[in-house]
Amino acid sequence: MLEVKGLSRTYQKNHKVLNNINISFPDGSFTIIAGPNGSGKTQLMRHLNGLLKPQEGEVLLGGHSIQKDLLTARKKVGLVFQNADSQIVGQTVASDIAFGPENLKWSRKIINKKVQKILEDLGLHDLKDRRPHTLSGGEKKRSVLASVLVMEPEIIVLDEPFIGLDYPGVIDVLSDIVSLHKAGRTIILITHDLEKALAHCDRLIIMNKGEICAQGEPGDLFSELEEFGIRCPWGRDRSLTSMTWLNY
Numbered sequence: 001m002l003e004v005k006g007l008s009r010t011y012q013k014n015h016k017v018l019n020n021i022n023i024s025f026p027d028g029s030f031t032i033i034a035g036p037n038g039s040g041k042t043q044l045m046r047h048l049n050g051l052l053k054p055q056e057g058e059v060l061l062g063g064h065s066i067q068k069d070l071l072t073a074r075k076k077v078g079l080v081f082q083n084a085d086s087q088i089v090g091q092t093v094a095s096d097i098a099f100g101p102e103n104l105k106w107s108r109k110i111i112n113k114k115v116q117k118i119l120e121d122l123g124l125h126d127l128k129d130r131r132p133h134t135l136s137g138g139e140k141k142r143s144v145l146a147s148v149l150v151m152e153p154e155i156i157v158l159d160e161p162f163i164g165l166d167y168p169g170v171i172d173v174l175s176d177i178v179s180l181h182k183a184g185r186t187i188i189l190i191t192h193d194l195e196k197a198l199a200h201c202d203r204l205i206i207m208n209k210g211e212i213c214a215q216g217e218p219g220d221l222f223s224e225l226e227e228f229g230i231r232c233p234w235g236r237d238r239s240l241t242s243m244t245w246l247n248y
């Protein structure tokens with residue numbers, strides 16, 4: 001279980017970007033976090049594996065503060081950033097995927113095996129020798145996802161993974177996310193594209209101005225979505241179970 005307790009962050013001039021955030025993400029849950037631009041979603045995400053150290057409050061993994069064992073937190077909580085370019089470090093797709101495991105000093109034999117498997121799982125095999133920066137937007141996103149998944153994180157946090165993708169690209173990434181959830185991983189998905197993924201989540205959290213202003217089952221939060229200007233294209237009456245692009 002990943003828990004956030006009393007998390008606050010302030011930048012200069014008393015600009016409070018996170019204000020007393022309390023959330024728990026049970027093992028195997030699928031949570032969507034939505035909220036207007038600047039509401040603090042990415043700031044929250046950066047605390048979840050210790051990239052940002054809490055100014056106030058704490059993040060707990062299995063009941064222990066992640067600050068006490070950042071290496072474990074980085075291994076168990078994988079972050080997939082909105083801007084794929086900021087996450088690319090290797091000269092080729094394969095070496096980029098191998099970078100994390102190399103840092104963890106896994107044996108070369110294991111690294112090769114895991115990289116091979118993830119390339120196949122995500123359909124990236126034909127791109128393995130390409131320079132990541134020359135990939136298309138969608139290919140880059142999948143490559144970055146592979147570089148996170150190769151570490152076998154238990155919890156996967158994705159920041160706006162559908163932006164910039166065409167229809168097949170969205171289907172590919174959404175299928176990957178749903179398969180990971182079915183395989184027992186905990187999913188935290190930050191997105192404005194509720195229509196693509198809402199049917200698969202157990203809980204929706206709405207943030208505004210650095211605070212959690214609503215959380216609960218997605219079907220119960222229509223008024224809040226409207227209030228905070230989050231697009232809710234299907235209206236109040238359509239069944240949430242049809243809210244996925246996977247079956248179209």
Ligand SMILES: Nc1ncnc2c1ncn2[C@@H]1O[C@H](COP(=O)(O)OP(=O)(O)OP(=O)(O)O)[C@@H](O)[C@H]1O
Nearest residue numbers: 011012015017035036037038039040041042043044
């Ligand atoms: N280094 C920083 N210094 C000052 N303010 C910052 C810094 N980083 C983020 N902020 C501010 O924190 C607030 C929350 O930003 P954040 O990136 O978390 O928003 P968001 O909900 O992810 O928005 P979006 O939907 O646009 O991605 C914003 O007002 C942003 O300007």
Ligand SMILES: [Mg+2]
Nearest residue numbers: 041042043159
């Ligand atoms: Mg953001």
